[in-house]
Amino acid sequence: MRGSPARRTEPLSGAESRAGRLHLIAGRLCLNFANTASGRGMERALEHLVSYDTLLDWAVHSGILGSEDAAALAALAVRQPAAAREVLSQAIALRETIYRLFTAIAERRAPAASDIAAFNEWLARVLPYMRVAAADSGFDWRWAEPRRALDSPLWPIVRSAAETLTEAPHDRIRQCPGHDCGWLFLDSSKSGRRRWCDMNVCGNRSKARQHYRRVKAAAGLA
Numbered sequence: 001m002r003g004s005p006a007r008r009t010e011p012l013s014g015a016e017s018r019a020g021r022l023h024l025i026a027g028r029l030c031l032n033f034a035n036t037a038s039g040r041g042m043e044r045a046l047e048h049l050v051s052y053d054t055l056l057d058w059a060v061h062s063g064i065l066g067s068e069d070a071a072a073l074a075a076l077a078v079r080q081p082a083a084a085r086e087v088l089s090q091a092i093a094l095r096e097t098i099y100r101l102f103t104a105i106a107e108r109r110a111p112a113a114s115d116i117a118a119f120n121e122w123l124a125r126v127l128p129y130m131r132v133a134a135a136d137s138g139f140d141w142r143w144a145e146p147r148r149a150l151d152s153p154l155w156p157i158v159r160s161a162a163e164t165l166t167e168a169p170h171d172r173i174r175q176c177p178g179h180d181c182g183w184l185f186l187d188s189s190k191s192g193r194r195r196w197c198d199m200n201v202c203g204n205r206s207k208a209r210q211h212y213r214r215v216k217a218a219a220g221l222a
């Protein structure tokens, strides 16, 4: 079962991490964040959040932070390395909580009470930083001084998860069945039959594996 990883995910080195280039296919910020690791418990598990800087890379890539905010936080992390390391481990804990909550939803199971409680602790931590500000038309959400808090890249992720839990159609939350994948997404297709994170990645890989098995079986090797 994907929800309970049996093996530890192998972290990539900072240079190997694709945190700043990962495909953002999930349709929701919080689910894209869950997809910064893949193949949990599988043969080829990948961890892209391997340093505070890779968390910033992903936050810029996903539109949470502008490059100036990211540069300010990177400088703050240089001055407070232990605090930055702590935020990275908190980010991974938050991500795994989000992953477990939405994997349960994708599998039509009730999420664990401990995960709901852990998520509510995050909400309580983040809510004091929420602000509204007048915009060109109406109002926008803002955050209180994100450059001063190393954990500010996590705030919008928590808000996204709360909104997705309460507002998104749960029967459209899916988990890619691709080998060593397990990425989560919200299926917003018209037909509601999206199966893969990306047809060109996991869809085709699955077809190739099926083909290989058939060829092997035909040759009497399987």
Ligand SMILES: [Zn+2]
Residues within 6 Å of the ligand: 176, 177, 178, 181, 182, 183, 196, 197, 198, 201, 202
């Ligand atoms: Zn996939």
